[in-house]
Amino acid sequence: MQRSLYLDPAKCTGCLQCEMACSYEKLGEFNPSRSLIKVFTFHEEGRFAPYTCTQCDDAWCLRACPVDAITINLSTAAKVVNEAKCVGCKVCTIACPFGTVNYVHETGKVGKCDLCDGDPACARACPTEAITFIDANATGYERMRAFAEKSISAANATAS
Amino acid sequence: MQHIIIGAGPCGVVAAETLRKKSPSAKITLIGNEPEPPYSRMAIPYYLVNKITEDGTYLRQDQHYKELGIDYLSQPVTSIDTGSQLVTLADQSQLPYDKLLIASGSHPVSPPIEGIDLPHVHSCWTLEDARQITALAKTGSNVVLMGAGFIGCIILESLVKRGVNLTVVEMSDRMIPRMLNETAGGLLKKWCIKKGVKVLTSTKITAISESGSGMQVALDNGDSLLADLVITATGVKPNTDFLQGSGIEVDNGVVVNNRLQTNIPSVYAAGDVARGKDFSTGNFSVQAIQPTATDHGRIAALNMAGMDVEHHGSLNMNVLDTLGLLSYSFGLWMGVEEGDSVSLYNPEAYQYINLRFGVDEDEDVLIGASMLGDTAHVGIVRGLIESRIHLREWKERLLDNPIRLMEAYLARTQEFG
């Protein structure tokens, strides 16, 4: 069964355990600035929004990559950056309309969420179940995907 | 069904792959005209600094085309007979097609000045050009880069890293004039100078002549420069010469409709060669950028496969890394008349952000942006522009502080705040 990250802003307290877990998983250090999941704070509204790649079907990043460095992990459906191939051209960072691929100065490559091979560290670390890794069909992160399909695809092309 | 795709850049390759997905049994032929397997020009700067080897520029793995059942030929196309639906190759062989995609890309153009044909004057477009430049751009070599546009700025870093004495000569008043305004272009120039590059703006090269073992480059201000290598990066033009006489309408690029179809119904055009629809203006023009090329490739292929898919236009956008300073532009980055805009300018930190908003009912819609410096989650600029989201109260907040763009995006797409 395909599983996806389900991000629920209503449950997020903004503690950033997810950012530490992500950076530890990827870098072996606690470094929120290099986390691939990011929590945004809405001060006036008193809301927190954890945010990362939805692994969208359309995969603008993958399509935009000039050197085939972004591929699909067949078991998780994650769009994964192959660091050995990425040249750091950054085209994917402007192509992804969700802003979830970022250039990483330290490596000279881009970074994005790869679902940790099917066991996302962020979801494990989240104390409030604001981040869960669940059956893809049940995820409300369809909200993001619906947004993707509704607006971006529509803007770019529609099948009639 | 026989599909032929002329051009093996990113556009052609994506089109071939899309066709294979949608038409499992169709015969697909992809025709390139360089000796190498399909590769990406975007990767050349990284090849120049030995970050990758040549095969690191290849668009796909070796066996990819074979595995997908895509025939790949490397042969220049000399002509097309749209009446009998035949493509003629340089070796005089002919290939029949049912649907044809012209994705032949573009080529660099150089200004008609004296000495432009000298052996050590090169453009930087193909892998072969890159090999030549690698051979000539050695530590301590005097190199003159003609043009500080996209291509010029992309290869700037590789030249500096190769240790050459670099002078950039740009006839416009600033660097990357098609992407940055005076403020941002000026800041980028300051950055390059800080990094040890000589940058001459509002300056033209008038002639190049041989001088001893090198060359002498004459400037319109009366000065001259010594050069072991001159690299021209003064723009590109669509590759349409081979379409002469085919009946396919060309007007500074192949004319297409919003299904990327030419005036000949069985022929489509896409990528740098096509005058596709611009998302922001609704007009048809050549964008010559990578994301548009792959958009085009995909949509043209879907239509070729018999689907009816309308292209609503591609967003003109760019990202450049010039000696470590990132610059971005999206959509109508110069704005529209009467539209609101906001900028933040922090020259000490080499940071600049400028947002542009629409007018009338779109007064709270982001229509363009340009930035200098690191911008996290920058893709949402595309998201905001292409989805035409009304920012509502967030527009005021952005006018107050444009760095809150990501918050605005999340608030308005996740419907809180």
Place this chain on the structure above:
Amino acid sequence: MKMYLELYASLMHLLPPGKSRHQREISVNEGTTVQDVIESYHIPPEMAHIVLVNGHFVCDERDKHILQEGDTLSIWPPVAGG
């Protein structure tokens, strides 16, 4: 006899309908203990953490503490602050 029951924090929802935020006048039989009230209002035993009668702690022996007419029994779940 009449007495007052006060429930606070997450126990508030166990109060019968009424106007005051926390307090209800309730009728109990003579001889009713603190424990009897806790049980009859379905307050989970581990949630009856701070138990006061007229502001005085009833720590152990809740089942022996017999309530009097007019007493106020106040109950909180485990809470803390600083």
Place this chain on the structure above:
Amino acid sequence: MSWTRKILRVNLTEGTCTPEPLNMQWANDYLGQRGLATKYLVEETDPKVHPLSPENKLIMATGPLTGTMVSTGGRYSVITKGPLTGAIACSNSGGFLGNEFKNAGWDMIIFEGRSPTPVYLYIENDLAELRPAEHLWGKSAWEADDILHADHQDPNLRVAVIGRTSENGCLFGCVINDRHRAAGRSGVGTVMASKHLKAVAVRGTLGVAAPHSSDEFFKAVADGKEVLAENPVTGQGLPTYGTQVLMNVINGVGGLPARNMRDVGFEGAENISGEAMHEPRASDGKPNLVTNAACFGCTIACGRISTIDKTHFSIRDKADKPQYQGASGGLEYEAAWSLGADTGVDDLDALTYVNFVCNEDGFDPISFGCTVAAAMELFEAGKITLEDTGGIDLRFGNAEALVAVTEALVTGEGFGAVIGMGSKRLCEKYGDADLSMSVKGLEFPAYDPRGIQGIGLNYATSNRGACHVRGYTIASEILGIPVKTEQTDTDGKPELVKAFQDATALVDSAGICLFTTFAWGMENIAPQIDAACEGDWSVERCLEVGERIWNLERMYNNAAGFTADDDKLPKRLLKEAIKSGPTKGQVNRLGEMLPKYYEIRGWTESGEPTPETVSRLGL
């Protein structure tokens, strides 16, 4: 690995920023943050220095667990000599700044001297430099925070900043970080202002290295988080109701002081309680409380994020102040008590507004509320007049007066300047020093020492003056954590106070939040320190370090001129019995507890550590 082993020394007089290695011997003896920074202060400054002179130093320090995945591991403290008290000041703050310091590669920043002109410190990893802050001086903490974010075009910048009150000389100015977290007490912000240091803006991207013993570390961390999640207080009570759940509890047990501690028990308590914050209000059907919120790394998330009723008098006509129209931090229990019960005001929106202003302009709501309360008592007694207050009708319970005096404090003009002196100086000025409800010049928090004996001993002996979070015996005396002790007994309280004080000193030095101790004992904390830090950090060693820190602070105060005579409570709490309620008739019996406390501390009768104690603790 736990410590970055690097400290930054900022000489404001010279304008220099110099890195130096952390003294690891001291780190082994004092762990970090509160303890370690105090050691530096003790070694580097004369205890008799004037707190607002260039010779005083101000230290911002993280703990070894700051920036790690240990729950609540995001704390930092500000250590200096406090201007309100003249005693050691150590104010602890959450939010996100501590982590950012650590990620930029610094354990500690020592500020010394005084800049000739306003500056702020900008830190981006190894880059640290003083930059001009003329454009920030005179701005509120929130405005300055906004400007710094915009100037640096960096949404991820973390900022610690002082407000206008500190600049104007208010003696209880805070250092505000992340808009509504504060190193709040003793006037540490005022010291920062005296150095012409407006703000510290930090960006750290270096990462905090993995602990040396990572398997054990993650096991200890996971165990710790599980304990917090399963404990009803840290797992449910605090996230739902925050600290404000205490308002009704403390009122219910006869421990809530009111009206400058003239009364015990406040009839308006439930209107300003945690429960009331959940209730929909009449105007828009929304509750005051928007959400709970966490500080960095915290799996409890007790923070309150609230809004003010848009129709409320405090903001109704302030369309030009959009910062009060949306959500922000507060109310927490202490602020709700000091601004509310102690002034007799039970208007939740007025308190929320005043609390926002405390955050926006960086001043301690406890000291402020208590000072206003003292002024109200003096006003009602006719010793402060309408002329003194500039027309503010400063009676107990007058919410408009509370708001007016708050706004006066921000400008620092007229009566605002008087309030800014704190209650001790204010009461002395108006001829009734006994009305200042303070110890060593620091105003009381929200627990009445007459109704709760142990906390009275803690207040009297707390090294920074009347402070609940130096030894929060309320946990035991009222809340039954870890075990219930009788609130009106004095037996066993010296031991209880010492145990809480020592444990707290350790927790405050580790980089974690004191609130974990509602669920964690030292047996949960020590393994996390042990796995993160080199050396063997047993429970025993942790407690010894805590005791060492306590004694170090004490010796600093003694050297600064404090004596046993300063370990006292205001007369009111010793003589005026509680008039009504469950604790009727009680006074604090400090005299029964203090000698025993000195004895178990290993102090002389005059309150000085004996030579044996000094030697036992290696001081």
